[in-house]
Amino acid sequence: MTYATPLRDIRFVLKNIAGMDEISHLPGYEHATSDVVEAVLEEAAKLSSEVWAPINRTGDRQMAKMIDGGVKTPEGFKEAYKKYAEGGWNALVCPAEFGGQNLPWALGVAVGEMWQSANLALSLCPLLSQAAIEAIEKHGTSEQKHTYLPKLISGEWAATMQLTEPQAGTDLAAIRTTATRNGDHYLIRGQKIFISYGDHDFTPNIIHLILARVDGLPSGNDGLGLFIMPKFLLNKDGSPGKRNDIKAVSLEHKLGIHASPTCVMMYGENGGAVAYLVGDTSEEGKGLRNMFTMMNNARIAVGVQGVGLSEVAYQHALDYAKARLQCSKLGDKSGKRVAIIEHPDVRRMLLTMKANTEAYYAGSMIDWMRRNPDPVQVQLAAARVDLLTPLVKAWSTDLAVETASTGLQVHGGMGFIEETGAAQYYRDSRITQIYEGTNGIQSNDLVFRKILRDNGAEAARFMKEMREFLVDLSQKPSDDLDVIQNGMVKAVAALEETTQWVLANAKSNTEALAASAVPYLRIFSTVAGGYMMTKMAYAAHRALFTADGHADYYNAKLITARFFTEALLPQIYGLMAPVMGGHTAVTQIANDQF
Numbered sequence: 001m002t003y004a005t006p007l008r009d010i011r012f013v014l015k016n017i018a019g020m021d022e023i024s025h026l027p028g029y030e031h032a033t034s035d036v037v038e039a040v041l042e043e044a045a046k047l048s049s050e051v052w053a054p055i056n057r058t059g060d061r062q063m064a065k066m067i068d069g070g071v072k073t074p075e076g077f078k079e080a081y082k083k084y085a086e087g088g089w090n091a092l093v094c095p096a097e098f099g100g101q102n103l104p105w106a107l108g109v110a111v112g113e114m115w116q117s118a119n120l121a122l123s124l125c126p127l128l129s130q131a132a133i134e135a136i137e138k139h140g141t142s143e144q145k146h147t148y149l150p151k152l153i154s155g156e157w158a159a160t161m162q163l164t165e166p167q168a169g170t171d172l173a174a175i176r177t178t179a180t181r182n183g184d185h186y187l188i189r190g191q192k193i194f195i196s197y198g199d200h201d202f203t204p205n206i207i208h209l210i211l212a213r214v215d216g217l218p219s220g221n222d223g224l225g226l227f228i229m230p231k232f233l234l235n236k237d238g239s240p241g242k243r244n245d246i247k248a249v250s251l252e253h254k255l256g257i258h259a260s261p262t263c264v265m266m267y268g269e270n271g272g273a274v275a276y277l278v279g280d281t282s283e284e285g286k287g288l289r290n291m292f293t294m295m296n297n298a299r300i301a302v303g304v305q306g307v308g309l310s311e312v313a314y315q316h317a318l319d320y321a322k323a324r325l326q327c328s329k330l331g332d333k334s335g336k337r338v339a340i341i342e343h344p345d346v347r348r349m350l351l352t353m354k355a356n357t358e359a360y361y362a363g364s365m366i367d368w369m370r371r372n373p374d375p376v377q378v379q380l381a382a383a384r385v386d387l388l389t390p391l392v393k394a395w396s397t398d399l400a401v402e403t404a405s406t407g408l409q410v411h412g413g414m415g416f417i418e419e420t421g422a423a424q425y426y427r428d429s430r431i432t433q434i435y436e437g438t439n440g441i442q443s444n445d446l447v448f449r450k451i452l453r454d455n456g457a458e459a460a461r462f463m464k465e466m467r468e469f470l471v472d473l474s475q476k477p478s479d480d481l482d483v484i485q486n487g488m489v490k491a492v493a494a495l496e497e498t499t500q501w502v503l504a505n506a507k508s509n510t511e512a513l514a515a516s517a518v519p520y521l522r523i524f525s526t527v528a529g530g531y532m533m534t535k536m537a538y539a540a541h542r543a544l545f546t547a548d549g550h551a552d553y554y555n556a557k558l559i560t561a562r563f564f565t566e567a568l569l570p571q572i573y574g575l576m577a578p579v580m581g582g583h584t585a586v587t588q589i590a591n592d593q594f
């Protein structure tokens with residue numbers, strides 16, 4: 001199993017989907033020159049493909065283990081993390097004030113894709129640190145920022161996200177772990193489950209961000225606080241000192257990401273784990289809101305996991321399809337066996353695996369949100385990021401599972417045999433649909449918050465942008481672009497019609513809406529994905545005339561976009577009926593009729 005970083009594709013997407021040239025002109029990003037971007041991409045490509053990817057398979061077999069009360073990660077993982085931290089990779093998009101490099105998010109997405117493709121299980125550790133850094137930066141006190149951010153940003157310490165309990169998964173209002181005020185800190189008592197990298201051997205300290213119920217506050221979400229709970233309490237000089245009252249008691253045995261330790265955690269066996277409220281005392285009941293900063297960051301990042309996994313599963317299947325000889329070409333009676341890539345159905349599968357770029361677009365919107373000097377534009381970009389977050393998380397991860405499954409199918413029986421590695425991508429991909437809020441919950445978020453909150457205004461603005469782009473496209477004479485433009489015009493109209501139904505049924509038919517949320521998200525994301533493919537096709541079309549010697553490459557982009565429009569985009573018409581009419585049975589059937 002190898003991973004070859006698709007640098008050319010990444011450059012193409014960064015330029016044409018993320019708009020990297022424009023982003024690097026935003027105030028504060030002047031240092032993100034094309035030379036710097038190129039150097040970052042090339043160095044990340046080396047580390048991901050030469051250091052992280054080669055241990056992906058062994059990590060799956062060896063798994064993280066609990067030894068002498070602590071977690072030991074598989075061979076090579078600690079060293080690979082060390083190289084990542086020493087290379088400054090954790091600091092890439094972080095604020096310069098605390099030692100970060102302050103580079104654009106769009107570039108962070110590109111580099112993130114590389115870590116995820118190379119080694120999903122390992123990448124989960126820094127992914128969570130990144131999310132914690134944003135939460136502390138946004139909600140922490142000045143002292144907390146100066147104490148924790150430099151070491152988290154450098155990667156010297158890592159962070160975790162601690163929400164889930166046996167009775168509180170999706171329903172965080174049911175959290176029971178308690179936080180009791182004790183002078184300048186709180187004492188945490190209780191248990192969490194499913195905590196990724198709850199313990200490990202990468203760093204000398206782990207900074208847990210934990211959601212707990214504050215004694216004396218009301219029940220439900222308003223009683224939750226977000227706390228910083230270090231594994232080792234800090235000495236006066238900031239170094240790790242006494243062990244806190246926290247223990248990883250066991251590891252889960254799971255379907256995939258075997259190298260990532262998923263821990264059951266206990267706090268308070270000796271009186272309570274010392275923790276500090278993120279922010280000042282006025283933040284006591286705002287823990288869930290503050291944790292959402294961390295979760296939204298992680299949702300985009302998990303979407304990037306989907307992109308990375310799709311890419312590597314595609315590469316792997318493509319290699320196999322070129323090497324595996326089976327049967328003659330359709331219609332050839334000579335008996336000459338050909339590589340399976342010659343068979344139309346295998347070509348269909350391979351083409352289906354190539355359309356996953358929404359996360360890049362979302363990354364660029366985060367940059368516009370952070371750096372645009374015009375406050376109106378900042379608000380618009382923020383609304384777009386909000387709308388896109390559930391799409392990126394759910395669609396990219398749904399596609400990752402489908403792509404990994406298709407990749408396995410391309411291998412035939414060998415795909416089912418562990419030795420080819422296709423099975424690992426399939427197993428690893430599956431968690432991405434579940435954690436950071438299941439994809440069902442992302443769909444609810446899309447419908448009930450992102451669409452209804454502003455009565456469909458941001459969705460309408462997005463569709464208007466698509467329509468305007470498509471008008472521009474019709475000025476360009478080309479068979480492929482014609483097909484793409486016509487297909488997209490129809491698709492945007494279908495999305496509008498379905499969105500109108502969602503808005504019209506919001507109040508009177510809430511149950512129906514909840515039952516239709518998943519196919520609606522799929523329609524929305526597929527049309528948005530079509531928009532990205534159209535942008536790429538247009539860029540490829542223009543590049544064809546630059547005579548830079550890469551006509552084949554640009555042609556392939558046009559063909560892929562055409563395939564998407566003709567073969568994948570029409571799936572939305574089959575989903576409109578379930579959205580607008582498929583809910584009756586779901587809402588009528590009684591529990592005892594199942």
Ligand SMILES: Cc1cc2nc3c(=O)[nH]c(=O)nc-3n(C[C@H](O)[C@H](O)[C@H](O)COP(=O)(O)OP(=O)(O)OC[C@H]3O[C@@H](n4cnc5c(N)ncnc54)[C@H](O)[C@@H]3O)c2cc1C
Pocket residue numbers: 161162163164168169170171193194195196197254262431434435436437438439440441444
């Ligand atoms: C490998 C792994 C790593 C993880 N890492 C972490 C971590 O680092 N930190 C952390 O805190 N958690 C972590 N989790 C937990 C993860 O985030 C949860 O498993 C996830 O949020 C779902 O919660 P649950 O498992 O309790 O499922 P449930 O909430 O019980 O959901 C079960 C099913 O019911 C559906 N459902 C529930 N409520 C609703 C509703 N209101 N409307 C519609 N459908 C609904 C869900 O979509 C799902 O299909 C991890 C889990 C795993 C397996």
